Amino acid sequence: MDTINSLFLFSGFLIALSIVASRVSSRIGVPLLVLFLGLGMMAGEEGVLGIEFDDYSLAYLIGHLALAMILLDGGLRTRLKTFRVGLKPALCLATLGVFVTSGLVGLMATWIFDLSWVEGLLVGAIVGSTDAAAVFSMLSGQGVTLNERVGATLEIESGTNDPMAIFLTITLAEVLVSGASGVGHTLMTFVSQFGLGLLVGVGGGWLAAKLLRWLDLASGLYSLLALASGFFIFGLTSAAGGSGFLAIYLAGLMIGNQPGRHLTHILPVHDGLAWLSQIGLFLVLGLLVTPSEMIDYAIPGAVLALGLIFVARPLAVLVSLKPFFNFRWRELGFISWVGLRGAVPIVLAIFPVIAGVENATLYFNVAFFVVLMSLLMQGASLARVARWMRVEVPAGTTPNRRGALGVLPENDYEMFVYKVENEALEDVPIRLLRFPSGALISGLFRKHTMLHAKGSTRLKLGDVICVIGRSEDLPALNRLFNGDATLKRERAFFGTFTLDGEAVMSDVADAYGLTLSAGEQNMTLGEFVSLRVGGHPVVGDDVDWHGFHWVVNAVEGNRVTRVGLRLYH
Amino acid sequence: MILESILPPERTLFGVAGGSKKRVLEFFSTFIAQNTPSLDSQEVFGRLIGRERLGSTGIGNGVAIPHARNPHCKEPIAGFLRLQEPIDFDATDGDPVDLIFVLLVPEEADDAHLSLLAQVAAIMNDSAIRTKLRQAQTQRQLYDTLIEAIRQHDNSAN
Numbered sequence: 001m002d003t004i005n006s007l008f009l010f011s012g013f014l015i016a017l018s019i020v021a022s023r024v025s026s027r028i029g030v031p032l033l034v035l036f037l038g039l040g041m042m043a044g045e046e047g048v049l050g051i052e053f054d055d056y057s058l059a060y061l062i063g064h065l066a067l068a069m070i071l072l073d074g075g076l077r078t079r080l081k082t083f084r085v086g087l088k089p090a091l092c093l094a095t096l097g098v099f100v101t102s103g104l105v106g107l108m109a110t111w112i113f114d115l116s117w118v119e120g121l122l123v124g125a126i127v128g129s130t131d132a133a134a135v136f137s138m139l140s141g142q143g144v145t146l147n148e149r150v151g152a153t154l155e156i157e158s159g160t161n162d163p164m165a166i167f168l169t170i171t172l173a174e175v176l177v178s179g180a181s182g183v184g185h186t187l188m189t190f191v192s193q194f195g196l197g198l199l200v201g202v203g204g205g206w207l208a209a210k211l212l213r214w215l216d217l218a219s220g221l222y223s224l225l226a227l228a229s230g231f232f233i234f235g236l237t238s239a240a241g242g243s244g245f246l247a248i249y250l251a252g253l254m255i256g257n258q259p260g261r262h263l264t265h266i267l268p269v270h271d272g273l274a275w276l277s278q279i280g281l282f283l284v285l286g287l288l289v290t291p292s293e294m295i296d297y298a299i300p301g302a303v304l305a306l307g308l309i310f311v312a313r314p315l316a317v318l319v320s321l322k323p324f325f326n327f328r329w330r331e332l333g334f335i336s337w338v339g340l341r342g343a344v345p346i347v348l349a350i351f352p353v354i355a356g357v358e359n360a361t362l363y364f365n366v367a368f369f370v371v372l373m374s375l376l377m378q379g380a381s382l383a384r385v386a387r388w389m390r391v392e393v394p395a396g397t398t399p400n401r402r403g404a405l406g407v408l409p410e411n412d413y414e415m416f417v418y419k420v421e422n423e424a425l426e427d428v429p430i431r432l433l434r435f436p437s438g439a440l441i442s443g444l445f446r447k448h449t450m451l452h453a454k455g456s457t458r459l460k461l462g463d464v465i466c467v468i469g470r471s472e473d474l475p476a477l478n479r480l481f482n483g484d485a486t487l488k489r490e491r492a493f494f495g496t497f498t499l500d501g502e503a504v505m506s507d508v509a510d511a512y513g514l515t516l517s518a519g520e521q522n523m524t525l526g527e528f529v530s531l532r533v534g535g536h537p538v539v540g541d542d543v544d545w546h547g548f549h550w551v552v553n554a555v556e557g558n559r560v561t562r563v564g565l566r567l568y569h
Numbered sequence: 570m571i572l573e574s575i576l577p578p579e580r581t582l583f584g585v586a587g588g589s590k591k592r593v594l595e596f597f598s599t600f601i602a603q604n605t606p607s608l609d610s611q612e613v614f615g616r617l618i619g620r621e622r623l624g625s626t627g628i629g630n631g632v633a634i635p636h637a638r639n640p641h642c643k644e645p646i647a648g649f650l651r652l653q654e655p656i657d658f659d660a661t662d663g664d665p666v667d668l669i670f671v672l673l674v675p676e677e678a679d680d681a682h683l684s685l686l687a688q689v690a691a692i693m694n695d696s697a698i699r700t701k702l703r704q705a706q707t708q709r710q711l712y713d714t715l716i717e718a719i720r721q722h723d724n725s726a727n
Contacts, residue, residue: 424630424664434663479663484696487629487662496634496690498661499624511620513638513676547683567687
């Protein structure tokens with residue numbers, strides 16, 4: 001009975017403490033995950049609570065559960081639309097990139113720790129993949145909006161690069177335990193890991209998405225069914241010899257991109273589950289480590305971490321992206337810096353312990369140290385580096401809250417809540433607002449009371465307005481509620497003047513006295529800018545040409561629809 | 570190029586009747602052709618409208634900065650219009666426009682002209698200046714406000 005009681009007592013207390021502490025983390029600048037790790041270490045055998053925990057198998061199980069849930073949530077939130085610019089580079093990073101990173105770190109580890117080749121490479125494989133679940137919670141927490149190319153690449157990379165690291169780790173650990181296996185066998189494992197992961201993930205996810213949309217369930221059950229199907233797909237894939245992690249991420253992707261009312265029930269719950277997984281996972285890993293043992297590895301671990309951050313990751317990014325895609329140098333720089341390591345390396349480092357590899361504590365402690373360094377150095381400086389590398393785009397006004405009404409199963413109306421902060425709206429009667437025709441003001445709140453909004457009601461700053469509309473109405477609504485500050489920021493970024501992407505280049509050249517080559521005369525401005533950017537334009541891409549800064553302001557698919565004209569001086 | 574020197578008081582127009590974007594640009598073209606004999610009103614109008622077709626010069630906050638090159642224009646020419654009633658200008662923020670700063674530059678566009686355009690944009694980006702321009706009661710007051718804003722901006726830029 002005592003064990004059960006203490007389990008409730010400690011887990012409840014630690015999780016609650018982590019959540020409360022998370023509010024503080026943004027203020028003192030310590031990345032959240034480091035905070036959770038620290039709390040786990042403090043609760044651990046050498047900390048305040050002195051909890052003895054060294055059950056590696058249990059930690060491995062918790063690690064798998066947590067990673068699966070984090071990846072499912074990541075898939076649910078990734079928009080297929082972003083695949084346009086992010087998929088191919090992300091896949092290169094997730095395969096070739098992981099391979100190069102692991103290899104380089106492996107070489108360094110072989111030398112630093114005086115290991116055999118295979119042992120060194122195992123260290124590299126363990127720390128090979130990035131954890132961008134952490135990156136994105138940090139970026140959005142610090143109010144940074146990345147340009148779509150960089151954001152999508154990092155997001156999809158983090159969702160898809162774990163299988164490669166897992167594959168490398170397991171293969172190398174097997175070699176260490178039972179001797180080298182044939183190249184043919186290794187190749188087959190590789191193919192089945194990725195092939196089955198892709199097949200079962202996409203197929204199972206598609207079915208689960210259809211099922212979720214078709215079933216009429218109590219609202220609490222949707223998220224549960226999504227989770228259960230995710231786990232089932234994970235298990236099925238793993239049992240068949242595929243990568244369960246890849247499969248569950250893809251399943252999440254399929255479910256999250258099937259529009260319908262079920263999503264409004266699923267997303268908030270999975271957000272919570274992902275948080276619980278992050279907190280639980282890092283607490284457990286903090287508990288598992290023995291800080292005094294880790295100290296022995298501090299200096300070589302730090303050297304390895306620096307090698308990973310400043311040499312291996314940048315080189316891997318360069319090799320995987322530069323020859324094949326049109327990334328600017330500063331974008332490559334930022335992607336290199338966001339090689340954030342998170343839970344995956346630590347969970348992978350448990351594997352050698354369980355597999356009974358010699359020197360297993362070395363792997364665990366080194367991985368732990370590398371992750372800690374990476375989180376502290378890269379995690380804490382993300383927002384500043386994003387600003388410095390100029391990969392940000394200005395974030396426009398968005399509704400303070402939104403949610404589907406749940407009336408129509410498909411193409412539902414939503415409720416958008418805005419606060420009036422735009423001074424230009426002060427004292428304007430509602431009937432004079434440039435409101436999208438399909439949308440409707442359903443409620444107006446002033447000083448905590450609801451007013452009966454009529455056409456003659458005049459708005460005041462600080463009013464809260466509930467609008468019923470569809471997501472197509474959002475751009476117009478956002479524009480309406482855009483404050484002066486936002487408009488100014490946008491103007492500073494995109495330039496004062498905005499040109500139509502459909503404008504013909506010869507007319508543009510005429511207006512500003514620019515010289516064009518013969519082939520450029522008949523292009524539209526959008527085509528011209530796309531070409532200069534090198535295809536797949538995203539908002540925020542810019543070209544210096546003829547004394548102007550031409551900035552992509554809006555895109556539809558691969559077509560540039562608006563171009564900003566920023567003047568120097 | 571000093572912005573102040575290309576905007577004499579008589580080209581600062583107070584209480585211009587609005588109507589539509591086309592009407593206002595037409596009005597200005599006629600006015601500037603009378604004011605500067607070398608210019609042809611049809612040509613000025615055609616060029617300004619041509620520029621608008623590429624994308625509205627309404628930059629938001631009720632401001633528009635129509636601009637064009639003109640072969641018969643030897644020196645840059647500026648004009649300012651404050652409308653009686655705001656008009657629809659297809660501005661980026663969708664708001665109607667009542668403050669219009671027109672800029673005509675010679676055919677041989679160079680950096681100096683772009684710098685003029687940037688100066689005008691910077692001045693009109695200032696919400697305090699916009700408010701003062703809207704509060705001006707007379708043509709003289711409007712002109713003084715504008716010149717003061719231009720000088721202020723020059724000082725802060727240098």
